[in-house]
Every structure is written in structure tokens, then in C-alpha cells.
Amino acid sequence: MASTLKQMKEGESVVDHSSAVGGGVDDVYGEDRASEDQLITPWTVSVASGYTLLRDPHHNKGLAFTQRERDSHYLRGLLPPAVATQELQEKKLMQNIRSYEVPLHRYVAMMELEERNERLFYKLLIDNVEELLPVVYTPTVGEACQKYGSIFKRPQGLYISLKEKGKILEVLRNWPERNIQVIVVTDGERILGLGDLGCQGMGIPVGKLALYTALGGVRPSACLPITIDVGTNNQKLLDDEFYIGLRQKRATGKEYYDLLEEFMSAVKQNYGEKVLVQFEDFANHNAFELLAKYRTSHLVFNDDIQGTASVVLAGLVASLKLLGGSLADHTFLFLGAGEAGTGIAELIALEISTKTYIPIDEARKKIWLVDSKGLIVSSRKETLQHFKKPWAHEHEPLSTLLDAVKAIKPSVLIGTSGVGQTFTQDVVEAMAAFNERPLIMALSNPTSQAECTAEQAYTWTQGRAIFSSGSPFDPYEYKGNLFIPGQANNAYIFPGLGFGLVISGAIRVHDEMLLAASEALANQVTQEHYDKGMIYPPLTNIRKISAHIAANVAAKAYDLGLATRLPRPADLVKYAESCMYTPNYRSYR
Known part of the structure; x- marks a missing residue:
């Protein structure tokens, strides 16, 4: 308690985990770190106070700060007098988002919310998944990538270009989070069906990782979007004054593969054997080769394949x-x-x-x-x-x-x-x-x-x-x-698959895990769905679906001897559900 009082005197804020949602695993490992190895003392996670707290998207609650929290954390006068619940904030923001007729405007509004209030962003996405999935993911994310240079405001991930050759480990260490569990990486050469969008392909890793959290339950702080910029062959982008990437034709051959080799080595060195690297939207000629090369030495997965x-x-x-x-x-x-x-x-x-x-x-x-x-x-x-x-x-x-x-x-x-x-x-x-x-x-x-x-x-x-x-x-x-x-x-698949790999501590992805994920998803289709001609369950149940997929994948990892998180939990579905990130606000004391 003495350390807590000392922090309060120094103007820091302490999260009260007694109000945390997510079950007993949360209480043992600390806020949303159920799938991590490191033990964290659960009552001493500190965040900034005052004006800095309101500018911190990980901990800002906006008008949801109570009067007591405003007094304790130097917020009085920095907010209007009204106190709002998270549910009321959600209702207001959904009204605002629905008022935009242009899908790209909805996308920008959601990205701005994520940069302002992370928990509220994920609350909206989880509670309104069928409505907002097409906004933060396909099809709107495709248009967002095409116009990324124009709508770019602040970086949401790491950009590793040819200029960083020889320094990639150093670049990874510039990222503020240390305990990364999932990386989604693209080189932007084949974005959806839209072709080579170069550095502007960053919208895809950002969108995918938002779904890893909202649909699969991986902590936001454990996710890292990365774009590898080796140039672009899209002349329109090279001529665009607002283009944010390298202005050169794509590097190929040895230069390209040397950069990827340095990247993959640096990832393992910095984050360990169990970090999942998901390759995303690489062109055919590189995608198959990269997957074949690294699947035996790293925990890698190509979502397109x-x-x-x-x-x-x-x-x-x-x-x-x-x-x-x-x-x-x-x-x-x-x-x-x-x-x-x-x-x-x-x-x-x-x-x-x-x-x-x-x-x-x-x-x-x-x-x-x-x-x-x-x-x-x-x-x-x-x-x-x-x-x-x-x-x-x-x-x-x-x-x-x-x-x-x-x-x-x-x-x-x-x-x-x-x-x-x-x-x-x-x-x-x-x-x-x-x-x-x-x-x-x-x-x-x-x-x-x-x-x-x-x-x-x-x-x-x-x-x-x-x-x-x-x-x-x-x-x-x-x-x-x-x-x-x-x-x-x-x-439907990659968030649950990735989460299953994380909670089992898997060190490799095996084809049998993909079959296990498919079977788990197919088993979630009920007679009621078949009566409507559906062969996939509604996305409204996606968190439950992801928990079953994660459990099936984790079970296969244990069966194959590829899991490192021991002992094996007795009920993997319950374990997966207890490990899932929940976006409900924490209380501060």
C-alpha cells in the first residue's frame, strides 16, 4: 500500500483491478495479460494523471470519469461537469457514425476514436460487429488504403523501409510495447483485389489487428502492425505528392529477401519464439516462398493462403x-x-x-x-x-x-x-x-x-x-x-486461430490446426441457420465462435506437442473465454 500512496503523491493514477471484467485469469496476471508469461503484480499498474491522462488512448475514459476519479487524478475542470456511462458514450458515437453517408468518413471516425479512447473503440466494434466490420475491414479498408496518404494523420504501426536495412532490430525497439504476441505484416504489393498500394497498405495490418482484439480477444497492446516498404510499381502513387512511402520502383531478388531475412531474425530476437507473424497481402511470387521458408523456423501464418x-x-x-x-x-x-x-x-x-x-x-x-x-x-x-x-x-x-x-x-x-x-x-x-x-x-x-x-x-x-x-x-x-x-x-478464422496459438504458447503452425479451425467454425452452424440457406453462423456470435476455434486450435497444438503453456487447461473453451480482452472501463482509485 505504501507504494500506492507514494504514486498518488507523485500525481500518478492507479487502476483498480477489482472491477476488471474477464475472470480469474485476469486477476492473476494483471490487466488483460492472461496469455502472457510474465507475472505482473495486479495492483500496481500505473498510468499518467491530469491532462496527460485525457490524451492517453489506453486509459482515457472521457466523460465516464466519475467525480471521485476527477478529484483523485487532477481532472477537475478539464472535463465538462456531466458524467456519462460507457453505454451512453457508445450510443452517442453510434449515432454520429451512422450520420455519415460516405463509408470512408465512417472509417476515419472509427480510427480517430481508436486514437482517442481505445476501450470505447473496441466496445463499439464488439457490440456492433455486423455493422462496423465492413467499416474497419473489407470493403471500406480497401478505399482507405487507396487514399491513405491523404487521410494519414498519425502512425498506427511500424514502417520498415529499405532505409532501415541493418537497423531493423533497433527500429523494433522503438515501439513502446515490449510484450508483443501478434504481428501482422504486409509489403503492400497485392492489397485485396486493388493491386500494389506500396506503403499505403498499412491500413490492412491495422484493420486485421483491430479484429484480432475485437473478435479474437488478443490485447491491443500485444498487437503490432508493420509495413515493409521496398518501393512501389504503382506509378500513380509515385506521382502523388501526398504519397507517404519510398519513391522508387520495388526492390526484388536478393535485396528484397535479405531485408525480409533481417526482419524475421530481428522479430524472433526481440519478441521470442512464440510471437505470431501473419503475412498479409504479399504478391504470389513472394507469398509462397516466404511461407515455405519460415514456417519451419518461426510461428508464421499467411492469411491469404x-x-x-x-x-x-x-x-x-x-x-x-x-x-x-x-x-x-x-x-x-x-x-x-x-x-x-x-x-x-x-x-x-x-x-x-x-x-x-x-x-x-x-x-x-x-x-x-x-x-x-x-x-x-x-x-x-x-x-x-x-x-x-x-x-x-x-x-x-x-x-x-x-x-x-x-x-x-x-x-x-x-x-x-x-x-x-x-x-x-x-x-x-x-x-x-x-x-x-x-x-x-x-x-x-x-x-x-x-x-x-x-x-x-x-x-x-x-x-x-x-x-x-x-x-x-x-x-x-x-x-x-x-x-x-x-x-x-x-x-471468422484468423482471430480465433491466432488466439488459440497464443493461449497454448504454440511455436509452429501446422496444417492440422487449420483443419481444426475449419471444423470448429462449421460446427457453429445450426439448423436455424441452414433453414435460411446460411453456411456460416452470424457474425454477431463471433466472440463465442472465436473461443471455440481457439480451443480447437490449442487442443491440436497440445496433441502435436507444439504447445509450451503447461499444464494443459482442463476446459480449453472456458480457458479461452477467460483469457479474452474485454473493453469495459476500469475504475481508477
Whole structure:
């Protein structure tokens, strides 16, 4: 108590953890640090007082400071007399955000809130997830990245450019937080379906990590967004006076990979073996190589290859209740053979192989891919990139998607092309001609790049399609029946997957963990959801869903001997829920 009195005399503020929400694990390890190794004495976490406290987004509560707190922490006169609850603040801010008609204005308002009052930002996002997810994530985050130079106000993560070569460890140590558990990193070369946005791709790591906290429960202070700037080949950006990145063409080859090697080594040196590095929106030619290179030595995960695959597989497993049969009974046709397409295809093949015990090479024969040159077939093998070669099956060459649909007769059509309106009426009607219930997944982001809309899929199949997309579509009524489109959103998977890795102390990501995440998500779809044609549960339940995914992933980490947090908790779902960050205000004393 003496140390507490000393702090109070020196004008510091002390957080009272007796009011903390989140369960017994919080009480042992300190504020929201349930998934950390370091023990922290729970009653001595200190923050600044007075005017500085109001400018600290981690601890500022605005008008929610009580009269007693205002007296204790030198706030009297710095705030208007009214005292508001967090719920009243939330109501006011949601009214303000809804008043903006332009989505980008809503995005800016949310980012400004995060910089002003972190807990209120996450309270809004958690309580209004279906409404605000499209604001802080796809599709609005795509426009935000395109205009990032114009709307940039203050840095929200670390920028590591070629200028920092040889000094990356030093740069990491400039970040104020020491106990980092999750890093999302991009080089900005392939942002969503929008292409090379260079340094302005920072909006993606920032958005992803907001979801790690809101949807997965990882503490905000344990998250670090990073952009690696090696230049851009986007001439429009290079000519833009407001562009915030290096004004040069992209570095490639040895220069590029040397910088990434230094980065990955510095991350492990600074944050240890158990920090999760999520690669995000790297171009195909680098994404596969980086994942293959570092997955055996670091805790790494590529959301475009693995996260997309896991969420799509979950939808496919769930859809079997509507389609009938097992995965092995269906034929899959992809439009798009990049990171997402081949990543999904490989995970489907792995799941079929695991369930039927047939060799994975045999399982792959149920899956066909179409790229920009047509159907991928064995006669093209010599000219194919390495990640496409496993999908080069025996068949005559076909140049169009429509020809491929008619020849292959798939029961599932999956779009990962990044090109909008490529599932034409002819293609969709062909799918409906030989499938009672065709499954159509138009996954490209943002909404403008979707291969077809929900309305088109339902209309062209006379309401028989099971439809899912990457970005959200509104429910659609067809001949008196209301259809609710599924959203194969990576946000279902990566926050829970990452949280499961963190709470188990995993040191590597294994493909079996991705299958475990998919199965956990598919198990959350109920009969009530199926009755509405849904193959994904509503995002309103996402924290509960993430806890189940985290528990399944953690269980697999323990089973594989890759978990370091021992002993294994008896009830992993309850343990995951108890470890989750909660944004409710703390009381100060």
C-alpha cells in the first residue's frame, strides 16, 4: 500500500483491478495479460494523471470519469461537469457514425476514436460487429488504403523501409510495447483485389489487428502492425505528392529477401519464439516462398493462403448438410489460381485425404482450377508456376470458364480471381443445369471485385443456389423467399486461430490446426441457420465462435506437442473465454 500512496503523491493514477471484467485469469496476471508469461503484480499498474491522462488512448475514459476519479487524478475542470456511462458514450458515437453517408468518413471516425479512447473503440466494434466490420475491414479498408496518404494523420504501426536495412532490430525497439504476441505484416504489393498500394497498405495490418482484439480477444497492446516498404510499381502513387512511402520502383531478388531475412531474425530476437507473424497481402511470387521458408523456423501464418482456405473449407463442410454427401463426393472448380485459389484447393484436398485415407495426389483430382489462360491441364505443366503444377490434371485444354463448367460439371464453383462479374449468367445457369443446389462462392474482395452478386446468383438459379461471398451482400428476397448470403470472411478464422496459438504458447503452425479451425467454425452452424440457406453462423456470435476455434486450435497444438503453456487447461473453451480482452472501463482509485 505504501507504494500506492507514494504514486498518488507523485500525481500518478492507479487502476483498480477489482472491477476488471474477464475472470480469474485476469486477476492473476494483471490487466488483460492472461496469455502472457510474465507475472505482473495486479495492483500496481500505473498510468499518467491530469491532462496527460485525457490524451492517453489506453486509459482515457472521457466523460465516464466519475467525480471521485476527477478529484483523485487532477481532472477537475478539464472535463465538462456531466458524467456519462460507457453505454451512453457508445450510443452517442453510434449515432454520429451512422450520420455519415460516405463509408470512408465512417472509417476515419472509427480510427480517430481508436486514437482517442481505445476501450470505447473496441466496445463499439464488439457490440456492433455486423455493422462496423465492413467499416474497419473489407470493403471500406480497401478505399482507405487507396487514399491513405491523404487521410494519414498519425502512425498506427511500424514502417520498415529499405532505409532501415541493418537497423531493423533497433527500429523494433522503438515501439513502446515490449510484450508483443501478434504481428501482422504486409509489403503492400497485392492489397485485396486493388493491386500494389506500396506503403499505403498499412491500413490492412491495422484493420486485421483491430479484429484480432475485437473478435479474437488478443490485447491491443500485444498487437503490432508493420509495413515493409521496398518501393512501389504503382506509378500513380509515385506521382502523388501526398504519397507517404519510398519513391522508387520495388526492390526484388536478393535485396528484397535479405531485408525480409533481417526482419524475421530481428522479430524472433526481440519478441521470442512464440510471437505470431501473419503475412498479409504479399504478391504470389513472394507469398509462397516466404511461407515455405519460415514456417519451419518461426510461428508464421499467411492469411491469404491459409486463412482464406480455412474459412472456405468451413463453409464447404457446413454446406454438406444442404448438398448431401461428403467432400469426396463433390467436384470443385476454381476461377483463379493464385494464393487464395491454390491455398483453398490444397486444404480441401488435405481434408478429403484425412477423412478418406486416400493419398493427397488422388484427392487433388477432385479439384480443377482455371487461370487467365484457361483450364490448368497437364499439357501446360512446363509453363506453369510451381504452386499451380499439382493441379495440372489430364484433360483437353479449355480456354474459357464456361467451357470448363460444361466439361467438368462441378457441384461447387469458387471464385478467387480478383476480377468482378466473371461468373456470368451463362456460367451460373450452366451450374444450375446439372446441380439441384449449386454452391457458388464469389470470394474476391472488395465487393466491386466479386465474381457475381448475391442477387445474380439467386436470380439466375431460380433461388436454388447456395451463395457465399468474400465481402458482405445484403439479404435478397426472391419470389417471396428471403435468402441470407454467407460471407466467407477471414475474420471468422484468423482471430480465433491466432488466439488459440497464443493461449497454448504454440511455436509452429501446422496444417492440422487449420483443419481444426475449419471444423470448429462449421460446427457453429445450426439448423436455424441452414433453414435460411446460411453456411456460416452470424457474425454477431463471433466472440463465442472465436473461443471455440481457439480451443480447437490449442487442443491440436497440445496433441502435436507444439504447445509450451503447461499444464494443459482442463476446459480449453472456458480457458479461452477467460483469457479474452474485454473493453469495459476500469475504475481508477
